[in-house]
Amino acid sequence: MPRTNGYRGVSRDAAQKHYDVSDEFFQIWLGPSLAYAGGLWEDGADTLEKAQLRKTDYLLGQAGIRPGHRVLDVGCGYGAEMQRMVEEYDADSVTGITLSEAAVEWTRNLAIPRTEIRLENWIDHRPAQPYDAIICVEAMEHFARPGMSGRAKTRGYREFFSRCRSWLRPEGRLVIQTITWGHRFPWDLDLLRGLYLASKVYPECNPSYLTELQAASDGLFDLVALRNDFDHYARTLRCWLENLDADRDRAAQLVGEKKARDFERCMTTAVRAFSEGWLHLHRLTFRPVPEPVGPARRFLVNNVLARDSLPTPKFLG
Ligand SMILES: C[S@@+](CC[C@H](N)C(=O)[O-])C[C@H]1O[C@@H](n2cnc3c(N)ncnc32)[C@H](O)[C@@H]1O
Numbered sequence: 001m002p003r004t005n006g007y008r009g010v011s012r013d014a015a016q017k018h019y020d021v022s023d024e025f026f027q028i029w030l031g032p033s034l035a036y037a038g039g040l041w042e043d044g045a046d047t048l049e050k051a052q053l054r055k056t057d058y059l060l061g062q063a064g065i066r067p068g069h070r071v072l073d074v075g076c077g078y079g080a081e082m083q084r085m086v087e088e089y090d091a092d093s094v095t096g097i098t099l100s101e102a103a104v105e106w107t108r109n110l111a112i113p114r115t116e117i118r119l120e121n122w123i124d125h126r127p128a129q130p131y132d133a134i135i136c137v138e139a140m141e142h143f144a145r146p147g148m149s150g151r152a153k154t155r156g157y158r159e160f161f162s163r164c165r166s167w168l169r170p171e172g173r174l175v176i177q178t179i180t181w182g183h184r185f186p187w188d189l190d191l192l193r194g195l196y197l198a199s200k201v202y203p204e205c206n207p208s209y210l211t212e213l214q215a216a217s218d219g220l221f222d223l224v225a226l227r228n229d230f231d232h233y234a235r236t237l238r239c240w241l242e243n244l245d246a247d248r249d250r251a252a253q254l255v256g257e258k259k260a261r262d263f264e265r266c267m268t269t270a271v272r273a274f275s276e277g278w279l280h281l282h283r284l285t286f287r288p289v290p291e292p293v294g295p296a297r298r299f300l301v302n303n304v305l306a307r308d309s310l311p312t313p314k315f316l317g
Pocket residue numbers: 008009010015019034035036037074075076077078080097098099100103120121122123136137138139140142143
């Protein structure tokens with residue numbers, strides 16, 4: 001298996017510093033589903049709850065969840081996807097893993113049948129049986145930290161893809177939703193200040209580039225569907241800001257004025273970052289490659305199959 005150079009992703013302390021502040025605070029602006037991810041919007045009148053549900057159904061549809069399936073949710077948060085898989089898709093068993101103690105307690109209290117939630121890093125996950133599908137909704141941003149080289153990031157992501165492949169049935173699907181870096185640099189002091197603040201509010205967080213994910217999954221998975229819904233994140237964030245504004249005093253009571261203001265500023269920056277293309281929102285569907293061939297494949301394809309200067313062998317002519 002590829003090595004990660006010992007980096008295990010965001011530390012539990014850093015994850016809890018962000019996520020374990022107050023369930024009620026998150027509920028104020030995320031809404032009742034507590035979905036902490038970009039929604040999938042339709043044109044015209046739409047609501048945050050509908051956009052979140054549409055996003056969940058899109059991702060679960062891409063994952064091909066059917067009655068009787070066993071599913072893993074990496075970075076399950078407050079369990080909205082897990083609940084839907086069991087109640088609407090009749091999944092047989094759903095395992096959710098997260099680094100947030102608050103999320104574990106919340107989701108356990110929901111007592112959703114046929115689900116198990118664990119305080120566990122995916123690196124430590126050892127499934128008893130293969131899964132029919134794996135979803136990972138906005139956890140990948142935590143798999144690399146600021147300051148890591150592209151090569152080190154890619155090595156870490158490859159470890160993740162490699163593990164997922166070994167946990168999946170051959171016909172299974174891996175579905176990822178993740179914020180990624182766009183191909184611009186924010187030469188703007190206000191935006192830079194906001195992004196700097198975001199690195200404090202979301203400690204040890206560093207999104208990927210799409211190209212890093214492609215390199216990391218190469219030879220392990222085929223990418224079968226890809227969309228970039230950056231503008232959907234901007235719309236989601238605008239709703240989160242409106243919700244926060246509507247109950248601003250209570251939010252500050254729960255987490256303190258400074259934290260409430262920091263979240264607000266980060267979200268305001270993020271609206272700009274997504275609208276202007278500094279950040280993207282990718283939704284990716286992967287299917288496992290039956291037999292990984294490794295680097296020899298590229299050599300053989302480029303030098304044998306794709307060579308036009310060789311005479312065509314009789315049996316192909
Ligand atoms: C932004 S939240 C998204 C939660 C949920 N998927 C949703 O859509 O609402 C990111 C989640 O990823 C989890 N996470 C981050 N790194 C992880 C890791 N290495 N192993 C397991 N969970 C992780 C966090 O604890 C958190 O629950």
